[in-house]
Amino acid sequence: MLSYDDLQALWLTLQLATVTVCVLLIVGTPIAWWLAHSRSKLQTIVEAVVALPLVLPPTVLGFYLLIAMSPQGIIGSPWLQFTDATLSFSFTALVIASTLYSLPFVVQPLQTSFEAVGSMPLETASMLRASPVDAFISVASPLALRGYITATVLGFAHTLGEFGVVLMVGGSIPGKTKVLSISIYDHVETLEYAQAHTLSGGLLLFSFITLLIVYTINRRLPIRVA
Amino acid sequence: MNILKAKLDVKLPHFRLQADINLPSHGVTAIFGPSGSGKTTLLRCLAGLERSPTGCVQLEDEVWQDEQQKIFTPPHQRSIGYVFQDPRLFPHLSVESNLRYGLNRTPKTKRYISWNQVIDLLDLGPLLHRRTHHLSGGEQRRVAIGRAVLASPRLLLMDEPLVGLDMQRKHEIIPLIQQLRDTLHIPIVYVTHAINEVLQLASTLLLMEEGKTVAAGTLSEIFSRLDLDQYLNQDTIGAVIETQIEAHEPEFSLTRIGFNGKHLFIPQQRFPVGHALRVHVLSRDVSIIIGPPPRQTSILNVFEATVVEIGSMSPDCHSVDIKLDVGCPLLARITRKSMASLRLTPGQKVYANIKAVALSHDLLGML
Numbered sequence A: 001m002l003s004y005d006d007l008q009a010l011w012l013t014l015q016l017a018t019v020t021v022c023v024l025l026i027v028g029t030p031i032a033w034w035l036a037h038s039r040s041k042l043q044t045i046v047e048a049v050v051a052l053p054l055v056l057p058p059t060v061l062g063f064y065l066l067i068a069m070s071p072q073g074i075i076g077s078p079w080l081q082f083t084d085a086t087l088s089f090s091f092t093a094l095v096i097a098s099t100l101y102s103l104p105f106v107v108q109p110l111q112t113s114f115e116a117v118g119s120m121p122l123e124t125a126s127m128l129r130a131s132p133v134d135a136f137i138s139v140a141s142p143l144a145l146r147g148y149i150t151a152t153v154l155g156f157a158h159t160l161g162e163f164g165v166v167l168m169v170g171g172s173i174p175g176k177t178k179v180l181s182i183s184i185y186d187h188v189e190t191l192e193y194a195q196a197h198t199l200s201g202g203l204l205l206f207s208f209i210t211l212l213i214v215y216t217i218n219r220r221l222p223i224r225v226a
Numbered sequence B: 001m002n003i004l005k006a007k008l009d010v011k012l013p014h015f016r017l018q019a020d021i022n023l024p025s026h027g028v029t030a031i032f033g034p035s036g037s038g039k040t041t042l043l044r045c046l047a048g049l050e051r052s053p054t055g056c057v058q059l060e061d062e063v064w065q066d067e068q069q070k071i072f073t074p075p076h077q078r079s080i081g082y083v084f085q086d087p088r089l090f091p092h093l094s095v096e097s098n099l100r101y102g103l104n105r106t107p108k109t110k111r112y113i114s115w116n117q118v119i120d121l122l123d124l125g126p127l128l129h130r131r132t133h134h135l136s137g138g139e140q141r142r143v144a145i146g147r148a149v150l151a152s153p154r155l156l157l158m159d160e161p162l163v164g165l166d167m168q169r170k171h172e173i174i175p176l177i178q179q180l181r182d183t184l185h186i187p188i189v190y191v192t193h194a195i196n197e198v199l200q201l202a203s204t205l206l207l208m209e210e211g212k213t214v215a216a217g218t219l220s221e222i223f224s225r226l227d228l229d230q231y232l233n234q235d236t237i238g239a240v241i242e243t244q245i246e247a248h249e250p251e252f253s254l255t256r257i258g259f260n261g262k263h264l265f266i267p268q269q270r271f272p273v274g275h276a277l278r279v280h281v282l283s284r285d286v287s288i289i290i291g292p293p294p295r296q297t298s299i300l301n302v303f304e305a306t307v308v309e310i311g312s313m314s315p316d317c318h319s320v321d322i323k324l325d326v327g328c329p330l331l332a333r334i335t336r337k338s339m340a341s342l343r344l345t346p347g348q349k350v351y352a353n354i355k356a357v358a359l360s361h362d363l364l365g366m367l
Helices: A004-037 A043-055 A058-069 A076-083 A091-117 A120-126 A132-143 A145-160 A164-170 A180-189 A193-220 B039-047 B095-104 B115-121 B137-150 B167-182 B195-201 B219-223 B226-231 B336-342
Strands: B003-012 B015-024 B028-032 B054-059 B062-066 B080-083 B155-159 B188-192 B204-209 B212-218 B238-249 B254-259 B262-267 B276-282 B286-289 B301-310 B319-325 B329-335 B349-354
Touching (some): A004 A193, A058 A076, A091 A132, A091 A164, A120 A132, A145 A193, A164 A180, B015 B204, B028 B195, B115 B137, B204 B219, B204 B226, B212 B219, B226 B319, B262 B301, B286 B319, B301 B329, B319 B336, B329 B349
Parallel strands (some): B080 B155, B155 B188
Antiparallel strands (some): B003 B054, B238 B329, B254 B262
């Protein structure tokens, strides 16, 4: 039913989304934590920067990233020096681009849930001999579990569907940077509607089922964060 | 000398705390004052949850904060237990995991309180496998207290731990706190605005008002000072006397208690002879007689007394408090009219009457 090309695109897309979500959770947690707890004046600026991909046309983001990741760019040239490989049109470039593109979808739910948890549980933990890191791991993050689930799903789903940014920084190299949404576009362009239907329908079903599972878990979770 | 010392100056949005305290670090020290007087902020500064830009905090030989030397021990390294106003149990953990949270993080060498001791004392056994949100208000408080105590704190801070509970629950939990004090020997700093909790728990009292520490001392010292009546409720002014049960007279339903060689009859108590009893003798229940006491009177408790000090008399108040010495301080409240006719002066010998029935059971603290 699926051609070798399509399977390759599917596999690449899943890899990209998984890696991106992992990177996002690691990068997003401290940013969201800082936004939730800091009283700094920089906060508003950082919040705006994080939210930028929500309103910025993906092609604009992709365009600037393409320049930055080119062998002469501010990310691409040191990358070339250290790894002896060009950054643009590689899988790594896709991960970097996807991370930036999906950042608000991970940071915002985390920030909201950290704010809901508040500082009280952390104070309580510190009065029970827990260091700040210990208190974060043992109290704050389990209490923010819903935020983490939402962030993971939104981050994953959003990365699955990206098109503009990926096309700009990755091109469409089969097996390397050609993801599902680009495959769908190619099929439609060459009037292969059957293949486009299979891939689109699959993505639609997958997205719906994922969201259904997440909302079910979220509703049944015994943790009340209030 | 075991001491808890602190000098603090904290500016908050609506409020400035300026405290200079020097308290014994054993037994229960009550911090008493109206809402908004800075009691909680003081406690948070002691715990390190709030940082005073200047000042210092010290428990015995351990300096927790000294801004001149840039010392600030983070809260989790202070070995402090904190029972907050609301129980603040961790909702994602079972009751048992809540209780073990601090215990598991306490090095074995620092543990001086055992699991069994606390579980038995606070009767937590039946609750261990429950989820925290299935507990009643009183049960949540008990778990919160147990959790703090199980971390073997050097000092236990309690911020109005009984607020919001009904009378019956309070009467259940107060004896448990007395046991923490007497059996486990945990030094406690106890914030409250309920004077009966002070009477039942504390040996030392610190009065606060508008962010300032007004006075500190033993309960007997503070309650016998005439200059502090503005900080106490008018209905609670009166001397606190530490006594011992000497005998029971069941045929009259009375108990004889003694202090400094004097005796006092009060309604019969359920405690055995020899039991220490703290009584609060309200000044409004003490009257003064000049000259020899009448031979025949229904009043049981009459003492020879010396007038020590006469309280301030304001023209818009009908009464005045008199401080007497009956071997220990005693306060009596008389009308200004009586004052005018008796012409009391310091040093004068008088007699003090205490109505036996005036010692209501509610105000008897157990020690």
